[in-house]
Amino acid sequence: MLKDELDIVIPTIRNLDFLEMWRPFFEPYHLIIVQDGDPAKTIKVPEGFDYELYNRNDINEILGPKASCISFKDSACRCFGYMVSKKKYIFTIDDDCFVSFLLSLSIGWVDRSVAKDPSGKDINALEQHIKNLLSPSTPFFFNTLYDPFAEGADFVRGYPFSLREGVPTAVSHGLWLNIPDYDAPTQLVKPLERNTRYVNAVFTIPKGTLFPMCGMNLAFDRELVGPAMYFGLMGDGQPIGRYDDMWAGWCTKVICDHLRLGVKTGLPYIWHSKASNPFVNLKKEYNGIFWQEEVIPFFQQAVLPRDCTTVQKCYIELSKQVREKLGKIDPYFNKLADAMLTWIEAWDELNPSLAPTAVPNGRQK
Numbered sequence: 001m002l003k004d005e006l007d008i009v010i011p012t013i014r015n016l017d018f019l020e021m022w023r024p025f026f027e028p029y030h031l032i033i034v035q036d037g038d039p040a041k042t043i044k045v046p047e048g049f050d051y052e053l054y055n056r057n058d059i060n061e062i063l064g065p066k067a068s069c070i071s072f073k074d075s076a077c078r079c080f081g082y083m084v085s086k087k088k089y090i091f092t093i094d095d096d097c098f099v100s101f102l103l104s105l106s107i108g109w110v111d112r113s114v115a116k117d118p119s120g121k122d123i124n125a126l127e128q129h130i131k132n133l134l135s136p137s138t139p140f141f142f143n144t145l146y147d148p149f150a151e152g153a154d155f156v157r158g159y160p161f162s163l164r165e166g167v168p169t170a171v172s173h174g175l176w177l178n179i180p181d182y183d184a185p186t187q188l189v190k191p192l193e194r195n196t197r198y199v200n201a202v203f204t205i206p207k208g209t210l211f212p213m214c215g216m217n218l219a220f221d222r223e224l225v226g227p228a229m230y231f232g233l234m235g236d237g238q239p240i241g242r243y244d245d246m247w248a249g250w251c252t253k254v255i256c257d258h259l260r261l262g263v264k265t266g267l268p269y270i271w272h273s274k275a276s277n278p279f280v281n282l283k284k285e286y287n288g289i290f291w292q293e294e295v296i297p298f299f300q301q302a303v304l305p306r307d308c309t310t311v312q313k314c315y316i317e318l319s320k321q322v323r324e325k326l327g328k329i330d331p332y333f334n335k336l337a338d339a340m341l342t343w344i345e346a347w348d349e350l351n352p353s354l355a356p357t358a359v360p361n362g363r364q365k
């Protein structure tokens with residue numbers, strides 16, 4: 001599905017042997033590999049994959065001074081891949097994520113064949129993301145039987161027919177078995193906790209509700225919301241890390257709500273194999289854990305003017321509000337507001353064909 005309309009973006013600091021397990025699912029697709037860290041290091045990619053690889057030297061050469069908005073030594077660098085892609089859809093995955101296994105607790109063994117869902121069918125994470133993106137979202141009224149467009153489900157009694165068309169889906173947020181995406185304090189308190197719960201559901205996140213977007217197993221419609229998927233200034237030289245995907249998720253959700261676009265979370269699962277070091281993570285996260293108590297209310301209260309009819313206009317407006325309302329928390333947010341503008345400038349420079357054309361109801365064509 002969407003073989004010529006979807007790119008797979010992988011941020012990495014290591015050889016990509018993990019692709020061997022994904023070969024049946026990923027080989028037909030074009031990969032965009034964003035190599036972080038030392039550009040002199042050679043990243044080995046298994047034979048047979050069609051890919052382009054960008055290291056820091058490439059990013060600096062392509063973006064020039066605007067490269068300052070792309071993080072270094074943080075998985076946030078992946079958003080460069082979104083910018084250089086020419087496809088309508090993006091799927092991004094970490095290199096320690098594998099085809100999900102299902103712990104069959106009833107008989108106490110792990111099904112180590114290609115992942116099986118409860119019906120015993122193999123799981124193709126990419127296929128599920130595509131299904132999520134190609135079917136509408138229902139942010140204005142909650143369907144208690146979850147995704148009404150899923151096989152064997154529908155709108156329940158009392159669901160207004162006027163709302164059953166739904167809205168276009170911009171984001172599909174997948175989950176993880178085994179190592180859960182916990183913050184450092186939680187990981188320190190519960191070092192052995194593993195996620196073994198396979199919840200067979202896809203939800204639309206209701207309008208007006210934010211969520212903590214994880215970049216590990218994420219797909220989105222690049223033409224609908226690509227410019228909002230900036231993963232911020234993280235890592236080297238920055239006072240914060242591991243809030244890259246969170247920042248992008250908060251900006252994207254506010255903009256999706258405003259432009260009547262949908263965000264889904266749930267299936268597919270991937271198997272997250274490696275827990276990163278909680279002490280290193282705590283150092284990266286501590287400002288974020290503190291600042292987010294003010295940042296979240298900022299996004300909850302953010303209002304975008306009616307004349308913000310394209311993602312770019314929304315994003316530029318958000319950048320203005322970040323400077324006005326968050327700049328007083330820490331000078332970092334002024335830097336971030338600037339970087340948000342640089343990102344949009346770079347995006348539009350590399351994607352002239354996606355120049356925003358607004359339509360009456362505020363949705364881009």
Ligand SMILES: O=c1ccn([C@@H]2O[C@H](COP(=O)(O)OP(=O)(O)O[C@H]3O[C@@H](CO)[C@H](O)[C@H]3O)[C@@H](O)[C@H]2O)c(=O)[nH]1
Pocket residue numbers: 010011012013014035036037072073074075076077093094095096214215216241242243244245274275276
């Ligand atoms: O400096 C770096 C470190 C790592 N990468 C690549 O990014 C991903 C994620 O790395 P890793 O699996 O080691 O870290 P996690 O803590 O599990 O990452 C998750 O937490 C969030 C961090 O922001 C994010 O949602 C997830 O990525 C791997 O592909 C590494 O190779 C990097 O590019 N630069």
Ligand SMILES: [Mn+2]
Pocket residue numbers: 094096272273274275276
């Ligand atoms: Mn990981």
